[in-house]
Amino acid sequence: MEGKEELLKELSETYRKMVRKFIVERDKILIEGSVTLPQFMILDKLKLEGPKKVGDLGKELDFTSGAITAFCDKLVKGGYAIRKREKDDRRVVNLEITSEGLELLMRYEEVSGRFQEALFQGFNEEELQTQLIFYRKILGNLPHMSKAILELVAEKQQKGGAS
Template sequence: MSDSGNKMFPQPYFNDNIIHYLNDINVLIKKLFHSFYTPYGLTFVQVPVLMALRRNGKMRVSDLGESLEIGSSNITPLCKRLEKSNLVTRTRSDEDQRVVFVEITDYALDILDKIEEDFNARMPDSVRLNNNESVAIENGLEQLHLYLVNLYNKTLDDRIRFN
């Protein structure tokens, strides 16, 4: 007896449906969250930086940029702007002055908490997810993430081998 649930079906790597849904999700996320962070003077690019710092704690600027796929020529000025707004602190390493660490401030943590509270307060009960739905979406996103990472790594390997 074969397990048809694990059977591999041929799939195009470039799937119109996946691209369509990812684009729509990206647009909807930007539209949905825009009204929550703009009252605090934050941009769509700054929020993930602050969330990464909240999640990871103090980080080297280069590691922060790498984790968010933001190049060094963009992450450095972004962190400087966040510092001017008292949202992060930047400090140089005692061991190597070329290394700069960035850390989220209590002020920024308070703002993120307020955004989250505002979001939860304004979310209608009719669209709230139950625990099973939430877990299913999170698991699906994790699977999609792993699929895309593997696909990227595979195509990168092919480009290196064949170019």
């Protein structure tokens, strides 16, 4: 069992490092000096799907509410997007891409493909398929992770703390 515990520990640490490094590297990418890759992704989604509520964008792109708001504020400030109220319900505000945002996407249309190629370079198709299987399993496990740990903590607290 010692071998499996050590392997799980190493996998967990490597996974955390990978996620942190991914975010650090992703956030180094600035397009025309001011547009981050996440902002570029937001613009691309708006181009493909039309105006959206900021909260919906955050959920669809897996950004926290604070992050998506900050990204969208900067896009508006840069002139790449605007906020517009819905005609039928003035309380609802959508983010919409501007002509400047569309022009930016057109100038850098190969960014998404290059990003994916750089991230997964060196893997053959079979290895990519295997990774996809693993990532889907991890995604399936994530919603249960906090529950499992919280149950353990509650159990330990009921017994009078860790032993």
